[in-house]
Amino acid sequence: MNLINFFIRHQREIVQATLEHVWLVGIAMLLAVAIGIPLGIIAARHPWLSKPILGGANIAETIPSLALFGFLLPVPWLGERADRLVITALTLYALLPIIRNTSAGISGVDAAVREAARGMGMTENQILFQVELPLSAPTILAGVRVATVLTIGIATIAAAVGAGGLGEFIFRGLAMVNDQLILAGAIPAAALALLADFILSLLENRLRPARS
Amino acid sequence: MKAEPDRVTSRESVIEFRNTGYRLPNGQTLLENVSLKVGRGETLALLGRSGAGKSTALRLINRLLEPSDGEVLVEGKSTRSWDAIALRRHIGYVIQEIGLFPHYTIEQNVSLVPRLEGWPAERTRARVSELLDLVGLDAPRFAKRYPHQLSGGQRQRVGIARALSIDPPILLMDEPFGSVDPLTTGELLKEFQQLQRRLQKTIVIVTHDVDESLMLAARIALLDAGKLTGIYSAKEFLVAREPMAAAYVANFRMYEEAERKNEPH
Numbered sequence: 001m002n003l004i005n006f007f008i009r010h011q012r013e014i015v016q017a018t019l020e021h022v023w024l025v026g027i028a029m030l031l032a033v034a035i036g037i038p039l040g041i042i043a044a045r046h047p048w049l050s051k052p053i054l055g056g057a058n059i060a061e062t063i064p065s066l067a068l069f070g071f072l073l074p075v076p077w078l079g080e081r082a083d084r085l086v087i088t089a090l091t092l093y094a095l096l097p098i099i100r101n102t103s104a105g106i107s108g109v110d111a112a113v114r115e116a117a118r119g120m121g122m123t124e125n126q127i128l129f130q131v132e133l134p135l136s137a138p139t140i141l142a143g144v145r146v147a148t149v150l151t152i153g154i155a156t157i158a159a160a161v162g163a164g165g166l167g168e169f170i171f172r173g174l175a176m177v178n179d180q181l182i183l184a185g186a187i188p189a190a191a192l193a194l195l196a197d198f199i200l201s202l203l204e205n206r207l208r209p210a211r212s
Numbered sequence: 213m214k215a216e217p218d219r220v221t222s223r224e225s226v227i228e229f230r231n232t233g234y235r236l237p238n239g240q241t242l243l244e245n246v247s248l249k250v251g252r253g254e255t256l257a258l259l260g261r262s263g264a265g266k267s268t269a270l271r272l273i274n275r276l277l278e279p280s281d282g283e284v285l286v287e288g289k290s291t292r293s294w295d296a297i298a299l300r301r302h303i304g305y306v307i308q309e310i311g312l313f314p315h316y317t318i319e320q321n322v323s324l325v326p327r328l329e330g331w332p333a334e335r336t337r338a339r340v341s342e343l344l345d346l347v348g349l350d351a352p353r354f355a356k357r358y359p360h361q362l363s364g365g366q367r368q369r370v371g372i373a374r375a376l377s378i379d380p381p382i383l384l385m386d387e388p389f390g391s392v393d394p395l396t397t398g399e400l401l402k403e404f405q406q407l408q409r410r411l412q413k414t415i416v417i418v419t420h421d422v423d424e425s426l427m428l429a430a431r432i433a434l435l436d437a438g439k440l441t442g443i444y445s446a447k448e449f450l451v452a453r454e455p456m457a458a459a460y461v462a463n464f465r466m467y468e469e470a471e472r473k474n475e476p477h
Contacts, residue, residue: 116311119274119384120325120374121300130324134315 006180014169018188021165024083024158025151025192028090032147036095037140040102041128050103057096065089065157073161082163086155093154094147101143105136137207145200152193156185166192225249226287226382226414227273233281234268242268245282246440248433252381255408255415257429259422259460264435266418270384273416274303286382301325304375304413308387310367312359318344318370319355325377343373348403365396372404376411385417389424401427422464425449434460 007014039057043050063071068089073079078088109132117127133140159167166185173181227250234243243265250256258266271277272284275291283290291299312321319340326336341351347369359367368388375383389397389404405427408415419425425432425446432449434441434457441456450461 110309110311110314112307112309112311113313114311115276115307115309116305116371117313118276119300119305119307121297122324122328123297126328131313135313 003180003183007184010184014184014188017164017166017168017185018192020163021152021155021167021189021192024086024090024155024163024165025148028087028151028155029094029144029148031087031091032094032098032151033144035091036098036143036147037102039095040099040140041106043099043103044106053099054096054103057099060092061096065093065154066160068092069157069161082158082161085161086158086163086165090151090155090158094151097143097146097150098140099143101146102136102140105139106132108139109135138204141200141204141207145197145204148196148200149193152189152196156189224252225285226252226254227416228285228288229269229272229282230285231282232269232272232279232284234265234272234277235280242438243272244438246435247282248440248443250414250416252414253412254431255417255429257425257432258416258418258435259420259425259432260435261420263437265438266420266435267386268438269435270386270416270418273382273384274300274305301329301378302380302382304377304380304383306371306375306383306385306388308390310371310391312367312370312374314359317356317358318349318362321359321370322374322377324374329378339377340373343376344370346376346407347373349373363396364392365400368392368396368400372407381414383413383415385415387418387420390419390421404428422460423467426464 039053043053060068069085072085072088075085078084113131113135114127117131122130155165156167156170158165159171166189169181169185173179173183173185229246229248232243232246233241235241246265246269248256258269260266268277272279272291273286275294275296278292283292285291286294286299286302312318313324316324322340322343323336326339331339340355344351344354349366349369354362354366354370359370362370368391372388375385389400392400401424408428415428417424417428426449429446431443431445433443434454436456442452442454444452444457449457452458452461
């Protein structure tokens, strides 16, 4: 009961923080998709580049988020504003699942289909856009979904460097030993993650080619 | 120019291998010093065991591979000086695994190349139903289906329709009837034989089946371990002394014998 009252009383702040959170994650995801899908395609096309690309993304993934914020802080343009810093860090975290799934999806296209496409006189670009990408779309989207859920969680730590978002409540609640405050951050963050997961999985199923 | 007698000199040769060899980047030789000609409207079978280099030879014709030695000429021009895309559009290609696009309907699969070539929609649609008809599929029933909704034999027919979509003068077929059950293979073979007479294409067909070679091809080129061991007409093939050919024929005779015994009297 108390919690519901608390949520109603602080409605405006919670909505505000949620919007900030969505903004941080949204921009980071757009960047990660724009960078990750081409990198995944390159990794699939050139096996010798696959190791360095996936290895790099893997390393980014293993750096603890607080430490990554710390590393990025002294970087000239990035360190100046908290949101730039956080979006960069979130983008780095989101890259690995996107690159990995794009590369796996494209490499997974049936060799006979590719052979037929080449033999029919399709150009490399036509094969990529009309055959490989449509066939690997569900796999790529699954990567985007994992990355989105992951960054929604990590973005709560953004408050540690003052970028706002739902983490604000969590950090404040921890400092004040106030459970309600912690939940005011944690519940909307969890709800956001579930919602994003649900919407993206719907999209994924729509893209999956009809198979009996 | 050529010293050896050549049966197709009377006809214009559409495909010619000139001392063609192909090696993998690791140095392994898949094809060695092959010379042969295919005349316009002729069907040539490339017969041999798995790994003999048949598919390699076929893929050199549409430049999915480029020769390491010698050259391959198509319409008198080296495949190296052809634009690869233009060359492949000039040649229909059917493979054993068919390789239909699973995310496209039958209609979209067959109409892909016409669409890439910028055909008007009306012409494309007419061509698709003409082609499905040609390969014995009821167009209204099959056009909107997806490949996974078809049987193996039906998919193979779609593969052939797709290869013929823009009416290329040359057709390459890599074990086109290999992936379906023997009964369906038989039906497909008979129908393809009729299609072949009607269309008068230049066809190179890769197979390990003597029956198929004799039924479809005017001449049989026998490949063994990357080398051409001989080219025979159907008649010559049946009485050939060359051990490889003789072995194939012996096998074939055995099969015929067994078939005769099984016939009811």
